[in-house]
Amino acid sequence: MPIQVVLADDHQIVRDGMKVFLEREGYKVNAEAQNGQEAVRLALKLQPDVVVLDITMPILNGLDAAREILHNAPDTKAILLSMHDESKYVLEGLRLGVKGFVTKTHAAEDLVQAIRQALRGATYVSPELSQAVFEAIQTKSDIVQDPLTPRERQVLQLVAEGKTSKETANLLNISTKTAETHRARIMEKLNIHETAGLVRYAIRRGLIRP
Amino acid sequence: MMGLYWLPDMSTKASPGLSSDLEGMYVAALQDYLRQRDESCLHRAYELGRRSVREGRSILEMIELHQKASLQFVSQSASSVESARVLEASGVFLREAMSPYEMTNRAYGEANAALQRLNETLEEEVKRLAQALHDDAGQLLAVVHLRLEDISRTLPADLREGLQEVRRVLDQIEDQLRGLAHELHPPALADEGLLPALQSLAAAVSWRTGLRVTVEAAELTGLPPKIEAVLYRVVQEAVKNSSKHAHARTAKVWLSRSQGHVCCSIEDDGTGFDQNQLSSGEMRRGLGLLGIHERLQVLGGSCEIESAPGRGTTLKVKIPLER
Numbered sequence: 001m002p003i004q005v006v007l008a009d010d011h012q013i014v015r016d017g018m019k020v021f022l023e024r025e026g027y028k029v030n031a032e033a034q035n036g037q038e039a040v041r042l043a044l045k046l047q048p049d050v051v052v053l054d055i056t057m058p059i060l061n062g063l064d065a066a067r068e069i070l071h072n073a074p075d076t077k078a079i080l081l082s083m084h085d086e087s088k089y090v091l092e093g094l095r096l097g098v099k100g101f102v103t104k105t106h107a108a109e110d111l112v113q114a115i116r117q118a119l120r121g122a123t124y125v126s127p128e129l130s131q132a133v134f135e136a137i138q139t140k141s142d143i144v145q146d147p148l149t150p151r152e153r154q155v156l157q158l159v160a161e162g163k164t165s166k167e168t169a170n171l172l173n174i175s176t177k178t179a180e181t182h183r184a185r186i187m188e189k190l191n192i193h194e195t196a197g198l199v200r201y202a203i204r205r206g207l208i209r210p
Numbered sequence: 211m212m213g214l215y216w217l218p219d220m221s222t223k224a225s226p227g228l229s230s231d232l233e234g235m236y237v238a239a240l241q242d243y244l245r246q247r248d249e250s251c252l253h254r255a256y257e258l259g260r261r262s263v264r265e266g267r268s269i270l271e272m273i274e275l276h277q278k279a280s281l282q283f284v285s286q287s288a289s290s291v292e293s294a295r296v297l298e299a300s301g302v303f304l305r306e307a308m309s310p311y312e313m314t315n316r317a318y319g320e321a322n323a324a325l326q327r328l329n330e331t332l333e334e335e336v337k338r339l340a341q342a343l344h345d346d347a348g349q350l351l352a353v354v355h356l357r358l359e360d361i362s363r364t365l366p367a368d369l370r371e372g373l374q375e376v377r378r379v380l381d382q383i384e385d386q387l388r389g390l391a392h393e394l395h396p397p398a399l400a401d402e403g404l405l406p407a408l409q410s411l412a413a414a415v416s417w418r419t420g421l422r423v424t425v426e427a428a429e430l431t432g433l434p435p436k437i438e439a440v441l442y443r444v445v446q447e448a449v450k451n452s453s454k455h456a457h458a459r460t461a462k463v464w465l466s467r468s469q470g471h472v473c474c475s476i477e478d479d480g481t482g483f484d485q486n487q488l489s490s491g492e493m494r495r496g497l498g499l500l501g502i503h504e505r506l507q508v509l510g511g512s513c514e515i516e517s518a519p520g521r522g523t524t525l526k527v528k529i530p531l532e533r
Contacts, residue, residue: 017353024360056345083348084388085397104352105384108359196435203400209345210400 036060456480
């Protein structure tokens with residue numbers, strides 16, 4: 001039976017290209033998602049061998065989607081697609097248990113290798129990104145732990161994307177009141193009291209692109 | 211000798227003082243009005259006000275002139291009742307003469323607000339452009355690489371090598387687009403704040419042009435994002451001048467904060483220039499000073515240039531923190 005893959009990227013054209021490529025390599029892409037939330041839902045439902053996630057996605061970014069998938073479907077291997085300038089997420093991703101980081105433009109060479117390594121239980125990082133990992137280790141820079149729960153992080157991403165409490169509530173299937181409570185808790189925990197500050201924090205934490 | 215050149219331009223215009231001509235006309239019109247309370251006299255007041263605005267006279271000079279004239283008429287009045295009437299009427303006359311100043315002031319406020327809106331739109335537009343350049347083009351490049359890989363499999367080995375070559379060029383394009391996008395909309399600015407953003411700008415400029423740029427700062431946390439964005443653009447422009455026009459070897463950027471202001475100076479060891487040349491609009495445009503000036507004006511800031519041939523150039527910028 002071929003290896004099962006769930007593919008998540010917010011660009012249709014990239015998903016199409018990746019799918020053709022992966023199927024030619026003998027993998028089975030059994031579902032595609034266009035945001036992190038959909039990726040989580042599909043991955044938990046289908047329990048694929050591998051989930052390939054773009055880092056920058058609306059509603060829920062790739063890193064937080066991986067966190068949720070790895071927590072609830074520990075047998076699934078997560079591989080993240082990254083742009084060149086997103087190397088700062090690599091260390092955090094590795095700590096979450098992400099098994100591969102592949103630069104998007106070098107996916108043709110690196111993605112298959114990353115999947116093979118991941119299935120063996122090993123880890124693969126594209127050469128363009130691995131330099132950043134070494135630097136991070138050398139400078140002993142530590143990842144700042146933020147005090148938010150995964151759910152709060154997702155609410156924060158949605159707030160930073162400009163969603164209203166009502167829209168947030170609809171997307172997360174919770175009541176508007178609960179969404180507002182999350183928002184208030186986030187502000188309290190971070191000691192940030194205006195939306196502009198939350199957006200800045202979300203950018204700094206890589207939840208959304210600057 | 212080093213001199214100072216202040217922007218905006220207004221302040222360099224020598225104030226001519228009130229010509230006796232305008233002074234005489236003002237006194238005569240006021241006198242006629244006090245005698246006749248005629249609307250045509252008020253119209254003269256308004257026209258005199260317009261003329262004085264046009265000729266760049268200060269509002270304080272005009273008020274002083276009015277005060278002198280009306281005091282004279284008050285002192286000539288026969289009774290306290292009459293002097294009260296004279297005072298009241300001359301007040302009406304003054305309001306009329308000052309209304310062109312009010313209009314100018316309003317127009318200035320509106321122009322400033324429009325400038326601010328334009329600036330914000332421009333920043334948004336730049337951000338959108340940077341995203342299109344980098345993110346969108348990056349996605350397409352990723353797809354092109356995948357397709358090339360597919361095609362490459364069907365090719366004999368010697369042709370495959372040629373395709374490899376194409377992919378290396380695509381990598382260079384990607385690097386250049388990323389560099390350009392970061393320059394347009396520095397991610398570090400939103401991400402890490404002004405100082406790290408300026409440091410990576412300095413590193414990028416040093417790498418690209420060989421100009422050694424150092425950035426030092428004191429007390430710089432918590433600046434409003436708008437001010438950070440403007441300071442970043444000003445430094446970017448100044449450093450560009452240092453390398454492109456002044457052929458400098460080093461440039462020092464120094465930022466500090468004091469007494470409700472944030473100050474920034476950019477000093478280079480380049481060729482410098484004669485400051486008298488600065489009055490030519492063409493030169494200021496060439497140096498991007500108009501852009502700098504407009505960005506600063508929106509925030510109520512000012513800038514100052516010191517330069518002389520062979521003595522390098524220093525640009526000093528000052529922005530109030532609260533308005």
